[in-house]
Amino acid sequence: MNRTFKVALAAGAATVALAACTNSSTDGTPTPATNGVASQTKSSSTTSGKPSNGDDLNISRFADKPCDLIKPDQLTALGNFRPGESSSAPLGPGCSWFGVDALKDTTFFVTLVTKGDNLESMAENAKSFPIFKRTTIAGREAYSADRTDGKASCSTAVSTSAKDAIFVQGRPPANGTGTADKSCQASEKVAAIVIGNLKG
Template identity: 30%
Template sequence: MRPRVLVIAAAMLAITGCSQQMVGQPETLPPQSPDSSVAPPIPQPHLSFERFLSRPCDVLTREQLAAIGITRDPGKVDTSPVGNRCLWQADETTDTAVSVTLMTSSAGLDGAYRNRNRGYFSETQIGDYPAAHADNKKPVGRTTPSGDCETVVGVAPSVAYRAGARAYRPNPDYEQPCKASDRVALWVLEKLKVPN
């Protein structure tokens, strides 16, 4: 009798364990369709770039800029339709020029998703934060004088920044400019994670 009681008790524990696991489990979101105009949720801690709004050129260090061939340009601040940005020109036409825009007048990453059909668009991630590649022209197999890509990274609801890259032949970034903009986007993300 005792072995049978143990078997029944073990079965009851297994059933109870299963039901307890199911209670309180997070609801699984339905997969997004490939043409979704809604950006994915931000699973990481929300970040802010507010402290850089008046000085967007401070989001990159001189060492980072030198790593992509920008050694003389300290950066030029200007205002784009979506927010303040800093532009760094390459020292030579064979180097990569970059920009960072703090998108204060936009819908964040949702805006990039809503405009996904206006040009080149692909989903990606930067440091586990949702992001997207966007540009007016397809960056692979292009015949344009420069290779351009923009990486838009969502760091909080309706809050995103944009890292841009422009390269010319024979720079390898010409054929894959999104690799360059991703690298800049990751540098910016690392800066935003540093406490004030």
């Protein structure tokens, strides 16, 4: 991967994480991130979530090993990736899988949302985006969104309990002719894999 592109992509992911904890308004209203990913601010009106229905998933067991959220054979089936790079962001621990060739391969970021936000608080911030749809992933409540046209990126969040969630961002190849449907299908596919692995 071109080193300059990789640095820029990593910086973009860092911007996502920073925006997730930024609230520029003064009335407690969460504000969206700048690149298509919903920002998540801790607001008592949106982070309480729905009551647990008894099918909570334990995401804390992957907190210190987020790159284990996707198995090697699953990554191979998804495409060509460099080794996963774990990181800690304002939303929680995560892993980045950069495509081997930025011009041909998709890149994915997966985050365990463990620091106070949940599906509803994230959806509240993303619902005004041009690309936003409620859906279900592996039988769980979810949404997919992008602040622009969805061609260069799409993010999918899936509820794992009333208190937390997983968050997947997919970025198609740089020289691709992506569409919002294709981008969101990619992030939703990865989200389904992660949920399946969390279920064991």
